[in-house]
Amino acid sequence: MSSGLSLQPRPVPGPVPAWAFPAGVEGRVPAGPATLRCDLPGRRLAAVRLVLHAGAGREPVLADGRRLDGVATLAAHALTEGTEPGGGTALTAAFERLGASFFAHADLTALRIALDVPTTRLGAAMELFSEVVRRPALDDGDVRRLVRERLEEIAQEDADPGSRAMRELRAVMFPAEARASRPTGGGRASVEALQGADVRSFYGSVVPAEATAVVAGDLSGVDADGALTAALEGWAATGGPLPTPDRVMPESAARIVVVDRPGSVQTYLSFGHGVPDRSHHDWPSLTVAAHVLGGGLTSRLNAKLREEKGYTYGMRAGLLRMRHCGLFIAQGAVHTEVTADAVSDALTELRGIVSEGIGADEHGSSVRALADRAPAEYETARAVAAELADVSANGLGTDYPSAYLAAVRASTPDGVARTYRKHVDPEALTVIAVGDAEQIRDPLEKLGYATVTVTAKE
Amino acid sequence: MAEQPLHEHTLGNGLRVVVCEDHVVPLAAVNIWYGVGSRHERAGRTGLAHLFEHLMFQGSANVAEGEHAALLESAGAAFNASTSFERTNYYETVPVSHLELALWLEADRMGTLPAALTQANLDNQRDVVKNERRQRYDNQPYGTAFERLCALTFPEGHPYAHTPIGSMDDLDATTLEDCADFFATWYAPGNAVLSVVGDVDPEATLAAVERYFGGLPAGPEKPAARPGGLGPLSGVRGETLDEEVPSPAYFAMFTLPTDGGDEIEAAELAVEILGGGSGSRLYDRMVRRDEIATEVWAGVTRLASGPSLAIVDAIGPDPDKIAAVLDEELQRFAEHGPDADEAARATAQAERGFLEQTETVTALANALSQNATQFDDPARTFTAAGRAAAVTGDAIKEMAGRWLAPGGRTALTYGGTS
Numbered sequence: 001m002s003s004g005l006s007l008q009p010r011p012v013p014g015p016v017p018a019w020a021f022p023a024g025v026e027g028r029v030p031a032g033p034a035t036l037r038c039d040l041p042g043r044r045l046a047a048v049r050l051v052l053h054a055g056a057g058r059e060p061v062l063a064d065g066r067r068l069d070g071v072a073t074l075a076a077h078a079l080t081e082g083t084e085p086g087g088g089t090a091l092t093a094a095f096e097r098l099g100a101s102f103f104a105h106a107d108l109t110a111l112r113i114a115l116d117v118p119t120t121r122l123g124a125a126m127e128l129f130s131e132v133v134r135r136p137a138l139d140d141g142d143v144r145r146l147v148r149e150r151l152e153e154i155a156q157e158d159a160d161p162g163s164r165a166m167r168e169l170r171a172v173m174f175p176a177e178a179r180a181s182r183p184t185g186g187g188r189a190s191v192e193a194l195q196g197a198d199v200r201s202f203y204g205s206v207v208p209a210e211a212t213a214v215v216a217g218d219l220s221g222v223d224a225d226g227a228l229t230a231a232l233e234g235w236a237a238t239g240g241p242l243p244t245p246d247r248v249m250p251e252s253a254a255r256i257v258v259v260d261r262p263g264s265v266q267t268y269l270s271f272g273h274g275v276p277d278r279s280h281h282d283w284p285s286l287t288v289a290a291h292v293l294g295g296g297l298t299s300r301l302n303a304k305l306r307e308e309k310g311y312t313y314g315m316r317a318g319l320l321r322m323r324h325c326g327l328f329i330a331q332g333a334v335h336t337e338v339t340a341d342a343v344s345d346a347l348t349e350l351r352g353i354v355s356e357g358i359g360a361d362e363h364g365s366s367v368r369a370l371a372d373r374a375p376a377e378y379e380t381a382r383a384v385a386a387e388l389a390d391v392s393a394n395g396l397g398t399d400y401p402s403a404y405l406a407a408v409r410a411s412t413p414d415g416v417a418r419t420y421r422k423h424v425d426p427e428a429l430t431v432i433a434v435g436d437a438e439q440i441r442d443p444l445e446k447l448g449y450a451t452v453t454v455t456a457k458e
Numbered sequence: 459m460a461e462q463p464l465h466e467h468t469l470g471n472g473l474r475v476v477v478c479e480d481h482v483v484p485l486a487a488v489n490i491w492y493g494v495g496s497r498h499e500r501a502g503r504t505g506l507a508h509l510f511e512h513l514m515f516q517g518s519a520n521v522a523e524g525e526h527a528a529l530l531e532s533a534g535a536a537f538n539a540s541t542s543f544e545r546t547n548y549y550e551t552v553p554v555s556h557l558e559l560a561l562w563l564e565a566d567r568m569g570t571l572p573a574a575l576t577q578a579n580l581d582n583q584r585d586v587v588k589n590e591r592r593q594r595y596d597n598q599p600y601g602t603a604f605e606r607l608c609a610l611t612f613p614e615g616h617p618y619a620h621t622p623i624g625s626m627d628d629l630d631a632t633t634l635e636d637c638a639d640f641f642a643t644w645y646a647p648g649n650a651v652l653s654v655v656g657d658v659d660p661e662a663t664l665a666a667v668e669r670y671f672g673g674l675p676a677g678p679e680k681p682a683a684r685p686g687g688l689g690p691l692s693g694v695r696g697e698t699l700d701e702e703v704p705s706p707a708y709f710a711m712f713t714l715p716t717d718g719g720d721e722i723e724a725a726e727l728a729v730e731i732l733g734g735g736s737g738s739r740l741y742d743r744m745v746r747r748d749e750i751a752t753e754v755w756a757g758v759t760r761l762a763s764g765p766s767l768a769i770v771d772a773i774g775p776d777p778d779k780i781a782a783v784l785d786e787e788l789q790r791f792a793e794h795g796p797d798a799d800e801a802a803r804a805t806a807q808a809e810r811g812f813l814e815q816t817e818t819v820t821a822l823a824n825a826l827s828q829n830a831t832q833f834d835d836p837a838r839t840f841t842a843a844g845r846a847a848a849v850t851g852d853a854i855k856e857m858a859g860r861w862l863a864p865g866g867r868t869a870l871t872y873g874g875t876s
Contacts, residue, residue: 005569006673010520011558013533017484017657042482045813080736088746092737093799099806118813145749152752152773155704159599263702266592297515297527307524310585313593333593335585365532372534375483376551379818 016368019375021401022384024214027225029232033211036388036398037228039219040381046122046217047381048115048129049389050232053210054202055109056184057245057323069179070150070186071194071202072106077146078138078199079104079113083131085139091132100125102132108184108245109323110393111206116382119217123227130231138203140196150191154183158457161261161268161333161434168259168432168455169272169329178248180322205239208232212392216385247324250274252428254450256343260437261457267339267435270331271350275423277325278394284407285419286319286328291366292358292416293317293349294330298365300349301330311335311342323394328424336436340443343431347449351426353417363413371408464826464836465660469668471676472648476826476836477663478655480819486557486656489549489823490564491831494644496624497543497617497686497764505587505624506632508541510640512583514548515539519570523579526563533559536820541622544763545831551820554657558666564652565670568645572638580634591623599703603870604769607711610695610868611767617686618764646677653826653836655819686764688713690861694781696869705752706873708777710784713765714758714861718833722766724849724857727804729758729768731796731854732787732862737803739787740770750774750783762832768862777871785864792863795855808846815842 024036033050056072080102082091095102100117102125113133117125157163167183174181186194213232215224252274275286294301294317301315315332330350334342378384378401391400433440437454445452465477496507517523530537530550537550552560595601605621612619652671654663691713714729715721733740733756744751751774759767772780796804816822816839829838 004673004675007520007566007569008562008670008673011562013553013556013559016534016553016555019484043817045810045817089737089742092735093803096735096737096803096807097799099810101810116810118810145746148749149745149752152705156599156773159704161597264597266589266597296531298524298531303524306586307582310582311589313586313590333589333597335589335592365528368534369531370534372553373536374534375485375553376534376536376818376820379483379485 016372021374021378021405024388024398026398029213029229032208032232032235033213034392035225035228036212036214036392037219037224038214038216038384038388040216040384041218041220043217043381044119045381046117046119046215047385048126049214049385050113050133051212051389051393052111052113052206053393054111054206054242055106055245057108057179058242059179059202060243066193067190068194068198068202069182069190071198072111073185074143074146074150074191074194075138075199075203076104076106076111077150078143079132079136081137081139081142083135083137085137086141087137091128094128095125098125102129106184108180112389119219119222122217122222126227126231133232134235136203138196138200143194143196143199147191147194150185151188154185154188154191161264161266162331164259164457165268165270165331165432165434168257168434169270169430172255172257172432173250173252173272173274173327173430175248175251177246179246180248201239202242205237205242207237207241208235212389214385214389214392216388217381245323249325250327252425252430254428256431256433256444256450256452258437258441258444258452258454259432259434259457260454261434262436262438264435265336266333267336267433267440268331268333269343269346270329270432271346272430272432273328273424273428275319275326275328277323278321279396282419282423283319283326284404285411285416286423287370288363288366288408288411288416289353289358289420290317290319290328291370292353292362295366295369300352301346304345304349305332305334305342309345311338315346321394336439339433339435339440340447343444343449344447347426350429353420354426357417358413360413363416367408367411371405374405462840465664466836467664469647469672471672471674472646473671474651474830475664475667476651476653476830477658477660478653478822478826479658479660480655480822481657483819484554484657485551485819486554486560486654486658487549487551487819487823488557488560488564489547489653489827491651491827492546492645493649493680493831494546495542495544496620496622498644498683501615502628503632503636504620504628505622506636506640507546508622508624509584509587509629509632510637511539511541511546512587513575513579513637514567514571516579516583517574518567519573520566521563523574526567529559529563535560543618543622543761547824547827549820549824557654557658557663558670561666561670565674568647568650568671569674571641571645575634575637577634580637584629584632588626588629591626595623600707600709600872603709603771606697606870607709607769607868610697611691611711611713612688616688617684618761644680646680647671647674648676649680651827651830653823653830655823655826683763688765690863691866691868694865694867694869696871698871701872703872705773706775706777707771707773708780709769709771709870710867712768712862712867714768715766715857716764717760717762717766720849720853721857722760723845724853725766725768725861726758727801727808727846727849728791728854728858728862729756730804730807731800732756732791733770734804734807739791740772740784743787744772744774744780744783748783750776750779781869788862788864792855792859795851795858798851801851801854805847809843812843
């Protein structure tokens with residue numbers, strides 16, 4: 001080595017310091033939403049999250065059979081247009097003046113409204129927030145324009161290999177009667193038909209008493225509970241109840257579906273299998289199994305497909321959370337030419353836990369990676385508020401984040417392998433391949449894993 | 459935010475060190491900026507700085523292949539690296555118990571990386587990087603827009619005319635010797651800044667840094683960088699693309715003042731007012747009122763040894779109309795400047811941006827490394843909101859007239875009427 005180089009021996013780290021997920025103080029706005037206040041000293045950016053039980057899973061079907069797919073997403077977008085019909089930039093400008101950011105989105109479970117603002121201006125921002133939540137305009141003209149923008153977003157999402165793969169995975173795995181089989185934000189046909197009245201009726205049916213409002217940040221000297229009550233007390237539903245979400249489960253079976261994307265220089269691969277929902281006691285162990293497979297650079301899929309073969313920039317595996325079930329998904333983009341080899345190698349890894357179990361080292365590494373990164377993962381008020389809001393939306397209770405981390409730590413290599421075997425059958429995976437069908441179809445057939453079908457990109 | 463006290467020190471071998479206490483969480487963020495990026499690459503070897511970044515994870519004299527990631531993952535660390543025009547950044551946020559291990563890992567690869575350079579590692583990471591290029595740029599709609607705009611904006615051979623990902627041909631041509639030379643030229647303590655932020659004791663941390671890095675040789679003087687300046691653009695230099703994209707679109711690039719002076723602060727606010735979100739002028743005009751676009755966005759890339767860059771992109775059926783309306787709005791802005799409310803809003807947004815960029819130990823460590831590397835002043839991190847607040851409407855107007863005038867930009871047109 002270079003002259004003058006002198007190195008120290010590798011240090012041996014001590015134990016990781018203790019850390020606990022921040023506790024929230026529960027309350028309730030009289031006859032209104034449940035509240036959670038979480039004081040996080042030193043966090044000068046406060047986060048407010050209002051979770052409404054008005055996700056895409058509760059979108060109505062009209063008497064004439066028209067499904068209002070996408071109305072929850074559209075309602076979220078329309079909320080940010082403000083309280084005056086055609087109000088233009090007025091609402092955004094008002095939030096901007098406070099240095100605040102206001103946004104909303106819907107998933108299958110909930111419609112989520114979010115406000116981030118320096119703690120010094122939390123009160124003023126909450127007053128605006130209140131106006132919007134109670135009296136949004138949801139105006140016909142704005143909705144017409146937002147429909148157009150949403151249609152463009154759908155086109156962009158479908159052109160992105162990763163999001164196109166996710167859309168297909170759900171469409172293939174869930175039976176047609178499941179809302180989860182169709183895109184959360186709606187498809188082209190359903191969105192085109194949506195109107196202001198649909199959006200107003202949907203939002204008017206939200207039941208405030210079912211909602212949860214979370215506020216997190218450095219709340220010293222701030223009456224956060226008072227601000228939440230002032231903002232949300234007296235807010236009432238005006239319409240009939242929204243339908244109950246379906247609980248139709250995904251169907252796992254061996255199949256390969258190619259979404260044809262002619263000229264694609266890579267194939268986006270997605271391997272899916274149904275698993276139980278997050279309230280199931282096996283969920284923590286399943287997250288450990290997914291991490292062993294595709295959680296980081298040293299995980300089995302990346303060790304093989306990236307670091308050994310150079311097929312991909314990276315693979316990842318994880319669990320998709322839905323309220324009534326979960327999906328185990330392993331995914332990543334591989335060079336077109338090696339598509340079938342990559343699927344073959346990935347299947348070998350996905351089968352490996354079933355045939356050979358999990359080693360103590362890789363188990364310990366995954367447990368520490370999942371549990372010891374929590375302080376960094378929940379460093380901001382935004383992250384804490386979003387997690388508490390999500391837990392509430394899924395009916396899991398505010399002690400869930402701590403209980404989950406404890407269960408991850410308590411898991412064992414054999415227990416994790418057993419849980420994976422119980423819930424994921426590597427011979428019944430749905431494989432989506434978004435890529436150039438002409439180049440990848442035959443090689444995928446030759447793998448002999450499952451019948452290959454080809455579907456058009458649109 | 460109150461300025462947090464910084465503890466600075468320069469080691470005998472030239473490594474600059476910045477330490478900042480932050481006891482909110484039991485973490486330590488370690489962040490190293492090396493003063494080398496794609497602007498330092500030579501012709502025929504574009505992409506080398508970034509490819510080399512990947513090799514930094516393949517082991518060093520006392521770290522086996524894959525061990526860097528294994529040690530950090532099993533500590534629950536968040537870690538990664540990034541390469542831009544001007545610098546290469548390595549970082550890990552670890553439980554504070556693992557701070558010394560992180561320092562040791564960084565010191566080992568700073569001092570002994572060539573011991574682990576092998577043809578097999580180079581070939582493997584070259585394939586990984588080529589797949590990164592495919593995934594992030596070649597296989598994404600509009601994915602090569604930034605790269606194409608840089609090639610249009612800067613003269614051929616200019617340090618900023620190519621982007622960090624590099625070309626497939628150059629990646630293929632890169633040899634093991636290129637990598638060893640690159641390390642020998644640029645990866646020295648004197649061309650690096652190390653920041654540590656978190657639940658640490660500053661004295662003990664500086665001592666640990668001295669212990670782990672103090673024994674690394676200083677290395678050679680780094681070569682003088684090629685000049686990177688470029689003034690405001692005149693005329694519209696454009697390219698029409700026949701790529702398969704979901705919708706027609708118009709992408710534009712403007713040069714802006716170099717980071718570090720007053721003018722870039724005005725430029726940042728100007729671009730925010732013009733295209734920073736749904737309250738901006740371009741969004742209001744194109745999306746809300748004229749309905750000629752379904753999406754408009756504008757943003758700034760600050761550069762410290764070349765011109766900063768502004769990008770405006772809009773998706774809509776008629777890119778020519780978008781270009782014409784963009785000119786109208788630029789004309790109006792250059793003539794009248796922002797109104798008082800627009801300037802106040804942009805300043806308030808800059809304040810929130812500052813809080814976001816300094817609220818985590820990871821982000822704060824990065825900001826300290828950046829300001830130390832580029833401006834020799836890590837404490838400049840804490841003046842960001844104040845610098846934005848000090849900008850007047852007149853300064854914004856003056857800057858816009860010079861740098862954001864109608865008819866001075868490069869542009870890409872995807873599909874559309876022409």
